[in-house]
Amino acid sequence: MNTHSERLDIVATPTLPEIVYRELRKAILNGMFIPGQMLRQDDVAAKLGVSRSPLREALPRLEAEGIVVLHPRRGYAVAALDPKEIAEVFDLRSLVEVELARRSIARRTEADIASIYSIVTEMKALATEESAEALSQWFELNKKFHDALLAPADCPHHLKALQHSRNLIEAYIRTEARLTGDLREAQEEHSQLAQAFVVGDSERFLELTKQHSEHTRDRLLTGLNRTEGLSAAGNA
Incomplete structure (x- = not known):
């Protein structure tokens, strides 16, 4: 068996922070959280059935996309436009x-x-x-x-x-x-x-x-x- 010529088909399994990011993104876009609403991390984590740790990794990604904004000393909120x-x-x-x-x-x-x-x-x-x-x-x-x-x-x-x-x-x-x-x-x-x-x-x-x-x-x-x-x- 020529192991050098064989390929391994590896299917990447999404990490928990990745899953939380996807689910929260979908929830915001589908209106579960409305524009301007503060995202209390304890409440959001409870709705997603996870701890705050993966949520803290997901939120900066959503901020980079413009979907949420970070208010100093207040936390994250769903982005709102007039x-x-x-x-x-x-x-x-x-x-x-x-x-x-x-x-x-x-x-x-x-x-x-x-x-x-x-x-x-x-x-x-x-x-x-x-x-x-x-x-x-x-x-x-x-x-x-x-x-x-x-x-x-x-x-x-x-x-x-x-x-x-x-x-x-x-x-x-x-x-x-x-x-x-x-x-x-x-x-x-x-x-x-x-x-x-x-x-x-x-x-x-x-x-x-x-x-x-x-x-x-x-x-x-x-x-x-x-x-x-x-x-x-x-x-x-």
């Missing part, structure tokens, strides 16, 4: 996305096209369901979809900047979707984006990329204004 800041983040996101889209469509491969087809098909099926789990899965695929559209650009620093801007607003987008329960418009835009990507229509793809970001921003801000209006009426 409407003006949200609009600013979308402006930045749009600039980076359009540039990535321009580079991506010129470099896409048949494998990239097949991947987009597969993801869109899964998303369409989930968009018609109304459960919280289906919505969470749809958003995971939503990230996968946008990553797959732009990955051929092969611009890691652009992609890193884009992911940071997405992290800042993802929780708000998911909250708006939970309140309306309607993914049809977003799903239709995804289908159009996929079609332009597949056929290689660069002009259409860039136009749709910009429009999709603008429409997502408008839906979110409209939803936030509606929620604030209802809250004000309830407190009157």
Whole structure:
């Protein structure tokens, strides 16, 4: 037996801090903890069923992503943005996305096209369901979809900047979707984006990329204004 030519297939098992990081990230993005809420470590650890030690390792990672913020002498809180800041983040996101889209469509491969087809098909099926789990899965695929559209650009620093801007607003987008329960418009835009990507229509793809970001921003801000209006009426 030639041991030098054999390969060992080692499957890495996530560490407890990694699991805590993933679960807390998912909980924040899915609205279990709302923007601005202080994250009392004892309470969060109890909800996750762990000690504070792995939580202390997970929180700085979430801070680096912009999902939580650290207040001196107070602790960590879920990041919160006002409407003006949200609009600013979308402006930045749009600039980076359009540039990535321009580079991506010129470099896409048949494998990239097949991947987009597969993801869109899964998303369409989930968009018609109304459960919280289906919505969470749809958003995971939503990230996968946008990553797959732009990955051929092969611009890691652009992609890193884009992911940071997405992290800042993802929780708000998911909250708006939970309140309306309607993914049809977003799903239709995804289908159009996929079609332009597949056929290689660069002009259409860039136009749709910009429009999709603008429409997502408008839906979110409209939803936030509606929620604030209802809250004000309830407190009157």
